[in-house]
Amino acid sequence: MLHQLCPRVEKALELLSKRWTGLIIYQLLNGPHRFCEIESSLPISGRLLSERLKELEKEGIVNREVFPEVPVRVEYALTEKGAGLAPVMKELEEWANKFIN
Amino acid sequence: MLHQLCPRVEKALELLSKRWTGLIIYQLLNGPHRFCEIESSLPISGRLLSERLKELEKEGIVNREVFPEVPVRVEYALTEKGAGLAPVMKELEEWANKFIN
DNA sequence: TAATACACTTACTAAAAGTAAGTAGCATTT
DNA sequence: AAATGCTACTTACTTTTAGTAAGTGTATTA
Numbered sequence: 001m002l003h004q005l006c007p008r009v010e011k012a013l014e015l016l017s018k019r020w021t022g023l024i025i026y027q028l029l030n031g032p033h034r035f036c037e038i039e040s041s042l043p044i045s046g047r048l049l050s051e052r053l054k055e056l057e058k059e060g061i062v063n064r065e066v067f068p069e070v071p072v073r074v075e076y077a078l079t080e081k082g083a084g085l086a087p088v089m090k091e092l093e094e095w096a097n098k099f100i101n
Numbered sequence: 102m103l104h105q106l107c108p109r110v111e112k113a114l115e116l117l118s119k120r121w122t123g124l125i126i127y128q129l130l131n132g133p134h135r136f137c138e139i140e141s142s143l144p145i146s147g148r149l150l151s152e153r154l155k156e157l158e159k160e161g162i163v164n165r166e167v168f169p170e171v172p173v174r175v176e177y178a179l180t181e182k183g184a185g186l187a188p189v190m191k192e193l194e195e196w197a198n199k200f201i202n
Numbered sequence: 203t204a205a206t207a208c209a210c211t212t213a214c215t216a217a218a219a220g221t222a223a224g225t226a227g228c229a230t231t232t
Numbered sequence: 233a234a235a236t237g238c239t240a241c242t243t244a245c246t247t248t249t250a251g252t253a254a255g256t257g258t259a260t261t262a
Binding site: 119120130138145148150171172173 | 218219220221222227228229
């Protein structure tokens with residue numbers, strides 16, 4: 001590694017370049033969602049969704065809230081850090097509309 | 102899959118969520134680079150870099166140009182479509198500077 | 203009593219990534 | 233003439249990650 005790109009951008013891209021992460025965040029930009037809602041909106045398995053949400057929670061991007069109802073309800077919402085990705089997604093949408101298809 | 106998110110954004114995130122893809126594009130935003138330059142600027146193996154560059158070429162994001170010098174020189178540059186990702190990366194940089202570390 | 207709902211886990215298989223060595227073409231060095 | 237080096241890859245193999253399917257616990261409803 002001769003020279004280094006911006007380490008913060010590297011870290012950011014490392015986060016977003018895990019499969020499903022971007023789409024989960026994209027979905028949560030529309031407001032909090034429960035586990036089964038995310039699961040059914042994406043072709044992701046429960047196993048991996050659980051894993052990804054834990055990672056995002058650990059990174060401070062997603063907040064997990066448990067409602068002790070029956071059956072239990074668990075909601076996932078973006079933190080301030082997570083919501084900060086909105087402009088990135090907005091630009092990505094614009095790019096996609098211009099260049100995809 | 103109950104409802105669907107924007108298919109173009111899904112496609113865009115599918116591209117960017119392959120490991121190294123984002124960083125390769127981020128690097129090429131600084132101008133064309135040859136194979137060994139990208140290889141030494143990222144902790145990526147030649148095997149995978151070769152694979153990623155082929156994918157990006159196929160998606161019309163990167164252009165490959167061979168200079169028949171000795172030893173041969175191969176340069177990779179962003180196409181218009183690839184360069185269109187600049188605003189996305191700019192926003193990502195801003196997010197990273199604000200929220201990473 | 204059996205079935206259903208939700209949010210996971212666990213066990214297993216398939217695909218992707220990582221590592222290391224090899225190839226090809228040509229030029230310079232020994 | 234043979235060996236070495238440069239560049240841009242491939243190939244073979246191992247490890248890690250993702251995908252699939254079935255199971256768990258709790259409580260309600262049929």
